[in-house]
Amino acid sequence: MSKLFSQAQFGDVTLKNRITMSPMCMYSCFDEDGKITPFHMTHYISRAAGQVGLVFTEATAVQPEGRISAQDLGIWNDAHVEGLKNLNEQIHAYDAKSGIQLGHAGRKADLESTIYAPSAIAFNENYKEPKEMTTDAIKETISAFKNGARRAKEAGFDIIELHGAHGYLINQFLSPLTNVRTDSYGGSKENRYRFLSEIIESVKTEWDGPIFVRISTDEYNENGNTLDDFYFYAKEMKKQGIDLIDCSSGGVVPAKISAYPGYQIPRCEAIKKEVSIATGAIGLITTGIQAEEILQNDRADLIFVARALLRNPYWPKQVADELGEPIEPPTQYKRGWH
Ligand code: FNR
Numbered sequence: 001m002s003k004l005f006s007q008a009q010f011g012d013v014t015l016k017n018r019i020t021m022s023p024m025c026m027y028s029c030f031d032e033d034g035k036i037t038p039f040h041m042t043h044y045i046s047r048a049a050g051q052v053g054l055v056f057t058e059a060t061a062v063q064p065e066g067r068i069s070a071q072d073l074g075i076w077n078d079a080h081v082e083g084l085k086n087l088n089e090q091i092h093a094y095d096a097k098s099g100i101q102l103g104h105a106g107r108k109a110d111l112e113s114t115i116y117a118p119s120a121i122a123f124n125e126n127y128k129e130p131k132e133m134t135t136d137a138i139k140e141t142i143s144a145f146k147n148g149a150r151r152a153k154e155a156g157f158d159i160i161e162l163h164g165a166h167g168y169l170i171n172q173f174l175s176p177l178t179n180v181r182t183d184s185y186g187g188s189k190e191n192r193y194r195f196l197s198e199i200i201e202s203v204k205t206e207w208d209g210p211i212f213v214r215i216s217t218d219e220y221n222e223n224g225n226t227l228d229d230f231y232f233y234a235k236e237m238k239k240q241g242i243d244l245i246d247c248s249s250g251g252v253v254p255a256k257i258s259a260y261p262g263y264q265i266p267r268c269e270a271i272k273k274e275v276s277i278a279t280g281a282i283g284l285i286t287t288g289i290q291a292e293e294i295l296q297n298d299r300a301d302l303i304f305v306a307r308a309l310l311r312n313p314y315w316p317k318q319v320a321d322e323l324g325e326p327i328e329p330p331t332q333y334k335r336g337w338h
Contacts, residue, residue, distance in 0.1 A: 002323045003295035010210035010243045013158045017053040019316050022306035023101035025058045027071040034074020036083030048096035049330045051316040055096050059103035059163050062148040066104030075148045084155035099159035102148045106169030118172050118179040124254050146202035161212040166251030170196050175252045177224050189229050200240045214246040217267035220255035234275040246280035269299035280304045288319030
């Protein structure tokens, strides 16, 4: 049997296979209210029907000023719970598990309102200069992650992923390129980690399920975090009980990235080996053979797939055929699946 179609266990959550739909912003909320629309229902439920084991929502904002765009999903208000709950019921009806990526865009928020970051440095000339966060603002945002976790639980999600990658707020605190603070949240790597550490602790007061963290494992800049810094963060996360590190890269500062199949896997594998923690592989994974190679060689534990799943919601069926693996169709498709 292939490893891709073997079960994976995180705490009490059993995934029926290791195919994970990677978080992807869909810019589809009406009225800038952060609520689920019919599009989101169709989009996520199709992938669950397509037999993805774990379906992640897009980066879902814990505060309105933390949206990447005004059309992003939100979880800053109790009014967001109902729509997310309906979504989860449908995802679960296809025997898939659901995850929510909790995020805050920080200086990369493309919004009319004031935007916030650890330091008042704009991403580039197309972005606004953010306001440096006060200690009170930091505490408020940490508490917003906690409230997001409480609502995620009420909505019936199985897994939370904290978005610490791609140059968004958590990543801005982690990176010396974007964090030049002189208080206890800036300076040394221990201090730069403090924001994420406090978010994890506050989320845990409301959430006892599995927690993943997505990080950018390469900042493509000689003055950015080094692989050793990432080992340090990963070890800290392990101590705090994080279940999986989802290993992406880039987005912290403008940089030229040469992307090719498997380009993010060496660091994903290095972190897994150095820290003995589960990792998620992501980036230009398009075939079953490629996914199987990563898993069989113990380079990662889950395979995150983004664009291939946009092109084909039935990608799991496509790669199951490729690997000669019989998979159960959703009940409705039983007469025509094979
Ligand atoms: C993304 N990506 C992304 N990542 C993330 O952590 N949160 C997000 O909300 C988004 N949004 C998003 C939107 C769209 C339209 C795309 C295409 C991508 C990144 C994504 O999850 C993934 O890491 C990359 O796309 C690389 O994987 P693939 O596409 O090569 O499988």
